[in-house]
Amino acid sequence: MSLIGGIRPPIATLAALLLFVAGVTAFTLGRVDEKPLPEAVLTSQQHFAEDGAIALRASLDESVTDLNRAAALFNAGEPVSPDAVLDKIGSVYQKWRGTAIIEIESGRLLAARGENLPLTTIDRGKLGEENGLAPRMVRLENGETRLLSFALLSWEGQPQQLLVASGSLRFPGISLGKFRAIAVIDSSGSILSSDGIPEPEQVLTDLQRKEVEQSNKQLKAFAETAAEKARAHPLKAKDPGSGGFLGVSGSLVGEVYQGERSAAGYATLAAPKPGESTVATSLGLTVVAMVGVAEDPTRTTDTVFGLAAAGVLLVIGALAVTLLLGTVQRPLIRLFLESRRLTRGDLRRPVSVPRFGETARIGHALERLRLQLLDGTGGPDGAGHADAAPAPARASRRLGTRAMLAVCAALLLLWSAPMVLLLNRAEDTAVIPQQLVNDQRERTDTLTDRVRRALNEGHADLVSVASLIGDRTAPEAMATVLERTAYEHLRYQSLYVLDAEGKILAQAGEEPRHPAGQGPGVEPIAVLGEGGKEPIIAGYAEVPGREGAAVVGEFRIDFLNSLLKRPGLGEVRVVDAERRVIGGNTGYRAFQKLPSDRLDALVAGSNQQVGMSPRPSSVLYRDGDGPQVAASAPFVGGGAAKPLGWTVVSWQPASGLEIPEYTFRNRTILAGLLGLTAAAACLGWLHIVVVRPLRELARQAEALADGDRRTVLYPRHHDEVGAVVRSLELIRQALLEQRRRDGAAAPSPVGRI
The missing domain is CATH 3.30.450.20 (PAS domain)
Incomplete structure (x- = not known):
């Protein structure tokens, strides 16, 4: 028998697939979701941190580019005084907290605007080296961090000058709302700058002071965890094929304080294109955004529905498989054995005829052929032998194997259709945080x-x-x-x-x-x-x-x-x-x-x-x-x-959005679609491989029993149906041989007077 053909593989595959779908249904719809916050909320915090990282990276890179381009434009013209350079830059750009120009050879300060810059941290001897003009971060005496950017001013016949600009690591234009905090951290997890949390000296009451202390504590904990996760490679930190943000990003869940659970997103500064590196990305900075989210105490996960749906599928699947075994597989295998018995010459016992369908038609045809073989004339009547019984009536064509497949499909559709179309509709019940x-x-x-x-x-x-x-x-x-x-x-x-x-x-x-x-x-x-x-x-x-x-x-x-x-x-x-x-x-x-x-x-x-x-x-x-x-x-x-x-x-x-109600609905639809797919695939396979050849076999068997000895029967598949076809061909040849023998033994009418 063929490994992929025949009656057994489709039914066995259907049983296995239905068992798999029941397991998936029980696991996906019947498990308890222990996440304290909806996944959509955590994903939103991750995207918020990514927005902050993109804005900060663009701002830092743009500042460095603007400073270098401004210096290049000045270098292309006539020499101007340091004060004129800083005044012009200040009138065009309002992004730097402080600017200064120093003479590189002597280190003398030529002009300055804005806040005082830590010029003593600049090693003028390394400016000519590779990456000597790369921006660097410095920490001021008050604890704030500044990013120093450099550009050269050089005119023919004049000493080289160094243009220095100081910028903060604060976020340009990030909307925080009322209850969000955002921070920039370095590779060690130290907070370089933060927004959204008031300073302790600005609070008015003890309760507010406790809230500020709790927020700072939680933000530091998030910063340490984010710094550790940010060290991963961007490709290894994501699921394969996820795409999206090019850097390392994710979400974190913190503690509960006064009915709100802290949630945070983190994202490293990443270049706008894969494989590239910018000034900002080389600084090793990470953005952390934190917010308190009120938990929903009424949100529960119903495990009964998933287990009940899986149990109903097991019952319906067992009923469908039993129906296929009893009405299709066993009758066909019985016909296969009966046809083999007739080809071996065992004609004493009547053919065991199934009760309905194409198998019944084939069984009646085999019985008629048995009688014809017993008659010994090879004719279609089969009534000349002493032991022959009257020819059986033909089976009804109304109820066939296709009807059994339709009944099985209806049973499986009875489970799958409500799962896809009716159950767990979330449009009116979903709670949007x-x-x-x-x-x-x-x-x-x-x-x-x-x-x-x-x-x-x-x-x-x-x-x-x-x-x-x-x-x-x-x-x-x-x-x-x-x-x-x-x-x-x-x-x-x-x-x-x-x-x-x-x-x-x-x-x-x-x-x-x-x-x-x-x-x-x-x-x-x-x-x-x-x-x-x-x-x-x-x-x-x-x-x-x-x-x-x-x-x-x-x-x-x-x-x-x-x-x-x-x-x-x-x-x-x-x-x-x-x-x-x-x-x-x-x-x-x-x-x-x-x-x-x-x-x-x-x-x-x-x-x-x-x-x-x-x-x-x-x-x-x-x-x-x-x-x-x-x-x-x-x-x-x-x-x-x-x-x-x-x-x-x-x-x-x-x-x-990944909200529990919609997630539950999507999983319900998925389970229903899996059930529909399993039923369509296996029943379609059964119809193509078994039912259609079986209907053709019934027609050929009845034609052979009616006296068609000229049509050669040949099997199309090496399975049970093909085996019955081979047996019918052997019976056809035996009947032809009987007819030839009877014709040779009869007296010839030629020569009679």
């Missing part, structure tokens, strides 16, 4: 600030380039500066100098898309190309001494969209003051409205709150197709991008 709604708002607000700062940084670069170009008349010199800027900053699609009449004096990058004959815009950043397929975001910076000329930078729309691609926020859109879509993290149509009126109303409400300035807001919708978490955050900071009036809005269905 308020922390997820708050996190959606805070993360969207952080994303808004990130977009605003990116545009402000881009405009600051244009201002710096415009001040360097000044009243230079040679287009080649202007083009050189533009090309260097475009090479250093990939955020620009094209850079060009535009005069007051709209004439392009110099350009770099792709072809400008500014309207022909139109001069520079009045606003520092404007959106052009309304109604087109792609928004044109252009920044303008007036060139000193050129009578209305300006440096224009067209931002890549892909650059804007890349800022919005953060996991765990769902769909994200940037809309303008008229609530038209400018950018997004997924497919969208430019200048179109938001997909629903309620999102439009959410954006309008966050921008027009009564008696208050625009502020981020979030909401949980429970109407429509299911619960949906949405948030909106308008531009509220300063800078060149503020007049745009943009808003970032995000939304996602709650069904995609």
